[in-house]
Structures are given as C-alpha cells and as structure tokens.
Amino acid sequence: MNSTTTQFVPSRRMGLYEPVHQMSMWGDFRNTLLDSSPPPELMLEVNANLDNQSEDTTSQGTFAASHRNDQEASKPDDKVLRRLAQNREAARKSRLRKKAYVQQLENSKLRLIQLEQELNRVRQQQGLCVGGGIDTSQLAYTGNSNPGISAFELEYGHWVEEQNRQISDLKNALHSDMGDTELQIFVDGGMQHYFELFSMKVMAARADVFYIMSGMWKTSAERFFLWIGGFRPSELVKVKIKTCQVLSPHLDALSEQQRLDIVNLTQSCQQAEDALSQGMEKLQFILAQAIADGLLQEGNYLPQIGAAMNKLDDLVRFVVQADHLRQETLQQLSRILTTRQAARGLLALGEYLQRLRALSSCWSSRPREQA
Amino acid sequence: MEKIGKVASENGVVIFSKSTCCLCYAVQILFRDLGVQPLVHEIDHDPEGKDIEKALMRMGCSGPVPAVYIGGKLVGSTNEVMSLHLSGSLVQLLRPYQQTNLSSHD
Numbered sequence: 001m002n003s004t005t006t007q008f009v010p011s012r013r014m015g016l017y018e019p020v021h022q023m024s025m026w027g028d029f030r031n032t033l034l035d036s037s038p039p040p041e042l043m044l045e046v047n048a049n050l051d052n053q054s055e056d057t058t059s060q061g062t063f064a065a066s067h068r069n070d071q072e073a074s075k076p077d078d079k080v081l082r083r084l085a086q087n088r089e090a091a092r093k094s095r096l097r098k099k100a101y102v103q104q105l106e107n108s109k110l111r112l113i114q115l116e117q118e119l120n121r122v123r124q125q126q127g128l129c130v131g132g133g134i135d136t137s138q139l140a141y142t143g144n145s146n147p148g149i150s151a152f153e154l155e156y157g158h159w160v161e162e163q164n165r166q167i168s169d170l171k172n173a174l175h176s177d178m179g180d181t182e183l184q185i186f187v188d189g190g191m192q193h194y195f196e197l198f199s200m201k202v203m204a205a206r207a208d209v210f211y212i213m214s215g216m217w218k219t220s221a222e223r224f225f226l227w228i229g230g231f232r233p234s235e236l237v238k239v240k241i242k243t244c245q246v247l248s249p250h251l252d253a254l255s256e257q258q259r260l261d262i263v264n265l266t267q268s269c270q271q272a273e274d275a276l277s278q279g280m281e282k283l284q285f286i287l288a289q290a291i292a293d294g295l296l297q298e299g300n301y302l303p304q305i306g307a308a309m310n311k312l313d314d315l316v317r318f319v320v321q322a323d324h325l326r327q328e329t330l331q332q333l334s335r336i337l338t339t340r341q342a343a344r345g346l347l348a349l350g351e352y353l354q355r356l357r358a359l360s361s362c363w364s365s366r367p368r369e370q371a
Numbered sequence: 372m373e374k375i376g377k378v379a380s381e382n383g384v385v386i387f388s389k390s391t392c393c394l395c396y397a398v399q400i401l402f403r404d405l406g407v408q409p410l411v412h413e414i415d416h417d418p419e420g421k422d423i424e425k426a427l428m429r430m431g432c433s434g435p436v437p438a439v440y441i442g443g444k445l446v447g448s449t450n451e452v453m454s455l456h457l458s459g460s461l462v463q464l465l466r467p468y469q470q471t472n473l474s475s476h477d
Contacts, residue, residue: 268457271404279397286393317394317434321449325457332457 112365148207155200156217159193166190167350170343180339187339190346194330198323201229205319209312212319219360222353228276228322233329234269237262239352240333240345252341261336265329272325280318287311372426374419379440383468384409387427387438390416394449395437401452405462406469409439441465 166189173186205212212229215222225231241262243252254262290307334342379385384402386409388395395411402409414420414436427435432448439446441464446452455461 264459265457268459271401272453272456275397275401275404278400279393282396283393286391311391314391314393317449318397321394321397321453324450325453328454328457 146208149204149211152200152204153217159197163193163350166193167347170347174343174347183343184339187342187346191330191334195327198327201323202320205316209316209319219357220363221356221360228280229319230322230326232273233325234266234273236326236329236349237266237269237333240349243344243348252344258336265332269329276318276322283314372422375423375426378412380443382410383442385440386411387423388413388436392436398437398439398449398452405465407465408470
C-alpha cells in the first residue's frame with residue numbers, strides 16, 4: 001500500500017523528518033523498480049533499523065493515544081497504531097526507492113565513463129576518429145568513403161585532445177604568477193591552434209563541402225549553433241569577452257577604448273555575417289532553380305545535375321570565407337585585448353566548447369522514457 | 372589592362388563580378404549596408420570578359436571575382452574586404468563615397 005498523503009515520520013536515528021511525499025518525486029523511478037526488489041540482505045538490515053525505531057515510535061504512539069482520550073472514546077490505540085504502522089511502511093519503501101535511485105545514478109555515471117574510455121581506446125588503436133561526442137555513430141560511415149574526410153576526422157580527434165591539454169595549461173598559467181611575456185606564448189599557441197583547425201576545415205571542404213556544411217564532425221549541441229560550417233564570429237566575440245565584462249577596478253576589466261573597439265568589431269562581424277548569409281540564400285535559390293529546371297520534361301536530368309555541380313564550387317568558397325572571417329575576428333580581438341584579457345578569453349572559449357561537448361554526451365546518454 | 376583601369380578610375384567604388392557569383396553578391400550586400408552604391412561590372416556580360424578575368428587573376432585575385440576597386444585602386448577580393456572591414460578600415464576608405472548618412476552605432 002502506498003500512501004500519497006504528506007505525513008512526516010520521525011526518524012530517531014538521524015533526528016530528521018523524512019517527508020513521505022518524496023514518493024511522488026521518484027514516481028517514474030518506482031515503475032522501473034517494480035520488477036527489481038531490493039536484495040534480501042538489504043531487507044534484513046532495513047527491518048532491523050525499523051525494529052529499533054518502532055520501539056521509539058510506539059512509546060510516542062501511546063503518548064499520542066492518551067492525548068486523544070478526550071476526543072475518541074473507543075479503541076484510539078488501534079487506530080493510531082495502524083496509522084503509525086502505515087507510516088513506517090511508507091517510509092521504509094521510500095528509503096528503499098531512494099537508495100535504488102542513487103544506485104542507478106552511480107551505475108549510469110560508471111557506464112558513461114566506461115563508454116568514453118572505450119571510445120578513446122578504439123580511437124587510438126584503430127586510428128578511427130569519431131569526433132568529440134559519443135553520439136557520432138554516423139561519422140564512421142561517411143568517413144570511410146572519402147579519404148579527405150577520414151583524414152580530417154583523424155586530425156580533428158587529435159586537435160580536440162591537444163585543445164583539452166592547452167585549456168588546462170592555460171588555466172594553470174593564469175593561476176600562476178606568470179609574467180605577460182610568458183603568458184603571451186600560451187595565447188599565441190592557442191590562437192595558432194584555432195588557425196590550424198581552419199586550415200584543416202578548408203581542405204575538408206574541398207573534399208566534401210556538404211560534410212563541413214552539416215557540421216558532421218561536431219557534437220550535437222555544437223551543431224545547434226552551426227552557421228556556414230562553424231560558429232558565428234560574433235558569438236565567438238561574445239564568449240571571449242564575457243570574462244572581461246566586470247566592473248573596474250578589476251584588473252582584467254575593459255578600458256573605455258577597448259569597450260568601443262569591441263562594439264565596433266561586433267558590429268562589423270554582424271554586418272559581414274549578414275552579407276555572407278544573404279549570399280548563401282542566393283546560392284540556395286540558384287541551386288534550387290538549377291535542380292528544378294525542366295521538371296516533368298522529356299530526357300534525363302543529367303544537365304541539371306551538371307549545372308548544380310558547378311554551383312557547388314561557390315559553396316566551397318563560402319565555407320572558406322566563413323572560416324576566414326572567424327580567423328580574422330580572433331586576430332582582431334587579440335589586437336584589442338591585453339595579454340591577460342586574451343588569455344582569459346581563450347580559456348573562456350575553450351571551456352565553453354568543452355561544456356557544449358559535455359552537454360552533447362549527457363544528452364545522448366540520458367535515460368530513455370519507459371514505454 | 373586598360374578597361375579595368377578605365378572602369379575603376381571613372382567610378383568611385385567598383386566590384387568586378389559575375390552574375391552567377393553569390394560571393395560577389397554578398398560583397399555587394401555588405402557595401403550597401405555601409406551606405407555605398409558600388410558599380411557592379413559583370414564580366415560574364417562583357418564581351419571582353421575573358422581578358423578581364425585573366426588580367427584580374429594576374430593581379431592576384433584568385434576568384435577572379437569579386438575584385439573590388441576603391442578610388443581607382445585595387446583593394447582585393449573577399450578576403451581583403453572582410454579583413455579591412457573587421458579592422459574598421461573599410462568604412463574609412465568608403466567614407467568619400469557613402470551616399471546615405473549612416474550613424475556609426477545602429
């Protein structure tokens with residue numbers, strides 16, 4: 001029997017009150033547990049605890065019972081005892097469910113760690129790279145059919161590992177009392193690392209532009225923010241300067257001139273993005289027209305496909321241009337910021353991307369709803 | 372090549388383009404956003420188009436289009452235009468040719 005009224009059962013052991021209504025919170029969980037009962041040893045232990053407790057509650061029960069003598073004439077003890085027994089039963093079940101819930105969380109966590117380790121192992125052993133996320137099972141298929149893309153995926157896996165290393169190095173560098181000259185080396189290294197990614201992407205775009213346009217190498221959460229094969233430059237600016245948007249007299253706050261420069265940079269970014277977006281729309285329109293030319297007419301569609309293929313060269317140029325914009329934005333930003341600000345900005349960007357990847361992992365391994 | 376020079380010097384802002392080139396269109400949009408009405412010379416509609424194309428490529432425009440001229444001087448292709456814009460220099464170059472008075476902060 002499961003009572004769903006809110007009743008409080010005093011837990012003498014801990015001196016806490018356990019609200020019985022916690023049952024409804026773990027309601028979903030309860031259904032998954034109906035088949036799995038707790039192991040017998042557990043039952044014994046719990047029962048032993050409850051036996052100790054029941055002695056305390058019985059005494060309280062009799063006290064309550066005698067208190068009620070004024071209002072109820074017949075069998076107050078039975079009613080109270082029955083209610084107390086129900087409470088104990090409900091509380092016991094609640095504790096068991098909570099225990100099992102925590103256990104399942106631990107198991108999921110372990111499973112996630114195991115999966116990630118296995119993924120890394122496979123990646124290293126077979127040279128197969130599936131990008132930064134767990135949910136990229138379709139990558140293996142596309143990668144194998146195009147050597148340019150396979151090479152890119154492999155390099156990207158290394159890139160992410162190097163990126164993670166650089167992020168922790170940068171974090172340590174910022175927390176140490178390192179001077180600006182030395183810190184600048186880390187900043188330059190970080191920037192160079194991004195530029196390498198852009199070169200890699202350009203080569204991959206020439207191998208398969210649709211692959212880049214779809215963000216296939218990225219994790220799912222990263223893909224949500226896709227704009228012409230990557231992040232919007234204006235978004236990069238926003239993330240990087242987030243750490244600098246603190247009021248003075250903080251050491252790393254932006255000066256007035258810097259603030260102005262960043263406003264101008266953001267505006268220029270957005271204008272450039274807007275221009276490229278409109279160009280892309282025109283390209284989509286032209287491509288659609290080329291494909292749709294002469295539908296339902298005699299003859300095959302090879303001419304239309306041929307015409308469309310020519311247009312795809314333009315698409316490669318857009319992807320190249322978008323990455324160029326990203327690179328220019330990062331460079332311009334590093335000119336505006338001081339060494340320390342740039343280091344913090346790079347760290348912020350790196351951590352932001354790490355979190356997006358973590359979000360993708362969590363999302364793809366979340367417990368599915370029971371049918 | 373004389374034709375390029377002629378067209379470039381007679382007009383403040385010139386974009387050598389092709390009617391099918393969407394990247395050229397993007398550059399046009401950018402210039403319009405900045406309050407400039409560039410002359411768009413479409414070389415695929417020009418009988419001397421092939422020569423113009425070769426000349427532009429010799430000058431370093433790998434596209435070869437878009438090729439942007441401001442004040443008679445070659446600025447470059449999309450890369451150069453974007454770099455100049457992000458550094459704030461493009462607006463300064465275009466200032467004499469801006470047709471509408473835009474405020475710098477929208």
